[in-house]
Amino acid sequence: MSIPTTHPFAFDPTYGTTLEELLAVEPPEEPEGFDAFWEARYRKALAVDPRPEFSRSEFSHPDWHVLDLVYLSTGAFRIGGWLLLPQKGQVRRGLVVGHGYGGRDRPDFDLPVEETALIFPCCRGLSLSADPAISQNPSWHVLHDIDKRDSYIIGGCVEDIWLAVSTLVALYPWLSGHIGYSGISFGGGVGAMAIPYDPRIDRGHLALPSFGHQPLRLKLPSVGSAEGVQEYLAKHEDVLSTLSFYDAATAARRIKVPMLTAVALFDPAVAPPCQFAVANAIPKFNEIFILDAGHFDYPGSAEQEAGLRDKIGQFFRVS
Structure with a gap:
């Protein structure tokens, strides 16, 4: 392991926790009505016709047909992104690829998958889905409507993912039940x-x-973004009444499909105990891949990321 020992932060991004302690972190107490809240949102999202529109992209790649994509999400929000289709073979799987809180300015052409249709959506308010009413700064985006449980922007972003799935199913109906999701940081949550x-x-x-x-x-x-929420909390003590319904660890307890979760021992942006709370909560079929650090450059990072990328390719391989 090569966990960073020098860094510019005023706090310890390992939070003094050992791997054994991290693997013991459990999800928090959950609010009553958590499932009903999300099931209702899913039903609402499923009723939306995404009406995808395509145009030729400025990007090109020898292995992929690249199309610019716009589809409708809940609240008639227009979501921008990209659709990649394989140059060779059939479309036998689908994959929705989320992004971090920095947004996304291009699709990722290096994902080691074949015979797969990929959608790279930009969640509402970010990158190609920018809106003048929503800040693209993570510390502000994460606060948008945080005082309103039912309209908090993170819920809309989850719905944007569901509508990306709906877009794939509209294009290739046989993909339903054969669609994967891959996301990092913000996209992971x-x-x-x-x-x-x-x-x-x-x-x-x-x-x-x-x-x-x-x-x-x-x-x-x-x-x-976590710092932005902490600063908001200092003036609005009731924020947890909203955030308890947007807890990735609480949600992860409900996951029933195979998962590959990558978590870090050192991370200044997403505290490792919070990452492990998600990974530990997944009940079964979960492989945990441990990185020395996240959101920070460190010796050996290229090798670890290459190893993870190989795992991702095996995980999403068409069978």
Whole structure:
């Protein structure tokens, strides 16, 4: 292991926890009505016709047909992104690929998958789905309507993922039940909330998942979106009444499909105890891949990321 020992942060991004302690972190107490809340949102999302529109992309790749994509999500929100179709072979699987809180400016052409249709959506308010009413700064985006449980923006982002799945199913109806989800950081946390309620998703990969164990997330010093929520908490003590319904670890307890979860021992942006709370909560079929650090460059990171990428390719391989 090569966990960083020098860093510029005023706090310890390992939080003094050992691997044994991290593997023992459990999800927080959950609010009454958690399932009813998300099941109702899924039913609402499933009723939306995504009406996808395509255009030629400025990007090209020898292995992929690349199309710019726009589809409708809940609240008639227009979601931008990309659709990649294989140049060779048939479309036998689907994959929705989430993004971190930095958004996304291009599709990832290096995912080691074949015979797969990939959608790279930009969640509402970010990158190609920018909106003048929503800040793209993670510390502000994460606060958008946080005082309103039913309209908090993170819930809309989960619905954007479900509508990406609906878009794949509209294009290739035989893919329902053969669609994977892969997301990192912000996308990992959103994915943990999306996967358990959508039976069309048959497996998922979450890396450095955010939004896990919200009570810990509100306490452990962090940078980025978590810091923004902590600063908000100082003036609005009732914020947990909303966030308890948007807890990735609580949602992960409901996941019933095979999962590959990558979590870090050192991370200044998503505290490791919060990441492990998500990974530990998944009841079965979960492989945990441990990284020395997340959201931080470190010696050996390229080798670890290459190893993880190989795992991802095997995990989403068409059978």
